[in-house]
Amino acid sequence: xxxxxxxxxxxxxxxxxxxxxxxxxxxxxxxxxxxxxxxxxxxxxxxxxxxxxxxxxxxxxxxxxxxxxxxxxxxxxxxxxxxxxxxxxxxxxxxxxxxxxxxxxxxxxxxxxxxxxxxxxxxxxxxxxxxxxxxxxxxxxxxxxxxxxxxxxxxxxxxxxxxxxxxxxxxxxxxxxxxxxxxxxxxxxxxxxxxxxxxxxxxxxxxxxxxxxxxxxxxxxxxxxxxxxxxxxxxxxxxxxxxxxxxxxxxxxxxxxxxxxxxxxxxxxxxxxxxxxxxxxxxxxxxxxxxxxxxxx
Amino acid sequence: xxxxxxxxxxxxxxxxxxxxxxxxxxxxxxxxxxxxxxxxxxxxxxxxxxxxxxxxxxxxxxxxxxxxxxxxxxxxxxxxxxxxxxxxxxxxxxxxxxxxxxxxxxxxxxxxxxxxxxxxxxxxxxxxxxxxxxxxxxxxxxxxxxxxxxxxxxxxxxxxxxxxxxxxxxxxxxxxxxxxxxxxxx
Ligand SMILES: Cc1cc2nc3c(=O)[nH]c(=O)nc-3n(C[C@H](O)[C@H](O)[C@H](O)COP(=O)(O)OP(=O)(O)OC[C@H]3O[C@@H](n4cnc5c(N)ncnc54)[C@H](O)[C@@H]3O)c2cc1C
Ligand code: FES
Ligand code: FES
Numbered sequence: 148x149x150x151x152x153x154x155x156x157x158x159x160x161x162x163x164x165x166x167x168x169x170x171x172x173x174x175x176x177x178x179x180x181x182x183x184x185x186x187x188x189x190x191x192x193x194x195x196x197x198x199x200x201x202x203x204x205x206x207x208x209x210x211x212x213x214x215x216x217x218x219x220x221x222x223x224x225x226x227x228x229x230x231x232x233x234x235x236x237x238x239x240x241x242x243x244x245x246x247x248x249x250x251x252x253x254x255x256x257x258x259x260x261x262x263x264x265x266x267x268x269x270x271x272x273x274x275x276x277x278x279x280x281x282x283x284x285x286x287x288x289x290x291x292x293x294x295x296x297x298x299x300x301x302x303x304x305x306x307x308x309x310x311x312x313x314x315x316x317x318x319x320x321x322x323x324x325x326x327x328x329x330x331x332x333x334x335x336x337x338x339x340x341x342x343x344x345x346x347x348x349x350x351x352x353x354x355x356x357x358x359x360x361x362x363x364x365x366x367x368x369x370x371x372x373x374x375x376x377x378x379x380x381x382x383x384x385x386x387x388x389x390x391x392x393x394x395x396x397x398x399x400x401x402x403x404x405x406x407x408x409x410x411x412x413x414x415x416x417x418x419x420x421x422x423x424x425x426x427x428x429x430x431x432x433x434x435x436x437x438x439x440x441x442x443x444x
Numbered sequence: 445x446x447x448x449x450x451x452x453x454x455x456x457x458x459x460x461x462x463x464x465x466x467x468x469x470x471x472x473x474x475x476x477x478x479x480x481x482x483x484x485x486x487x488x489x490x491x492x493x494x495x496x497x498x499x500x501x502x503x504x505x506x507x508x509x510x511x512x513x514x515x516x517x518x519x520x521x522x523x524x525x526x527x528x529x530x531x532x533x534x535x536x537x538x539x540x541x542x543x544x545x546x547x548x549x550x551x552x553x554x555x556x557x558x559x560x561x562x563x564x565x566x567x568x569x570x571x572x573x574x575x576x577x578x579x580x581x582x583x584x585x586x587x588x589x590x591x592x593x594x595x596x597x598x599x600x601x602x603x604x605x606x607x608x609x610x611x612x613x614x615x616x617x618x619x620x621x622x623x624x625x626x627x628x629x630x
Contacts, residue, residue, distance in 0.1 A: 148505050152462040155483035155535055178533075185531050186507055196462065198483065202536060225520060251601025252582060253513055256525040257532070337600040338508075
């Protein structure tokens, strides 16, 4: 299968990319890892006239920089770079674990975190994990801006990026030391996109209670979402099994999945509840919080 | 036939009319090739149809089966990484090195992975084998002593319709052992 004909260029500088984008706008497409773009071009879902390959910008835009409060990740950093990063394994283990479950080894060697976020697939894994971590993205156009990911993801395959802009960096706040985390991706077969994917972060208060919690859910809505109601009822509590059930139920309420090859809407909604429940249990346990035992007398 | 490297002009963006061709220079299994190719030419078609190395297979052509897996050096720093060549443009590996199944045997002697697949019945029809071996090599270069679980995880991107995978995992385990003992990589 061949894509439609196009012209190809691989600039050495971000400024050159921006100049080309301003000139060709919607007719140009950026190529990062190409693992969403090329399949779409081969199936002729899209047919850009100009492909701007970012491969020569890897020196500038592929990095994992450890700061005091945040980790900065360059847009061209591959899934494999994140999967194998010692810094991230130590400080934000949710990220290497998310990477590990994306596609397969070959896909992870090519695909980039920036490409994934810019692509904004409703079943993509990075949007979910990054949303749970309150990440922001830096966008370079005529000027530079940094916005929260929640304002960047606008809908299925739709983001706040203008045709003349490029995503350059993801800024991830480090959760406090001792936080608990969980990544629950339910896939029908190895390497598939998620049926439901859930990320959870639990920050303990040091006295066995939940100080803070975030729960992000993907694949069951046009864009991933934070289960804010469920988060609210857990804050300040030492949960028991009943409260976890309740939180999982509330988290799944907002899910509006559609029936497709991966299952019926009803099944996916139930699955969301189950996966949130499991994610919470795992994150709580990693945060050193034991469940309050309920009395059955 | 391999052609000698020629000096080339930098590709120019002219979106008005699609470029007919762009020059690429790729080293495959140690041999330098340079050609003018259509920008849309996929790496697997370059390897098979232009260079004429048909050991790299096309199964699904949709990034799922892994039959087209080759190693490329220069994508992530200086290490060799396994990629699915049906989902790369040839231009993406311009100036880089590629290793295909044909590049594994040295001086008429099979690479430990090839030998192990033979000895452990790691193939039946053989269609998936070149890709399977290149993925295995990509894994072993990163992790020379993988557990069974890690081997299975490493080849999730490669489908085999014949063997049931058990003997493939055994083959990779055996090859890993030999490669460690003899200090063989590529
Ligand atoms: C077989 C297979 C399995 C997969 N499984 C999963 C999975 O389990 N989970 C998952 O999350 N993903 C999965 N993916 C998708 C994969 O992670 C892609 O690599 C990723 O979605 C896109 O990243 P990329 O670097 O390849 O982007 P590209 O394909 O190069 O680009 C994607 C889009 O983003 C734009 N873009 C890229 N970079 C930038 C930038 N810096 N600034 C602005 N726009 C940009 C491009 O123009 C294009 O429109 C799978 C893909 C395949 C082929
Ligand atoms: S031919 Fe199947 S993955 Fe490339
Ligand atoms: S041996 Fe036939 S497909 Fe694997």
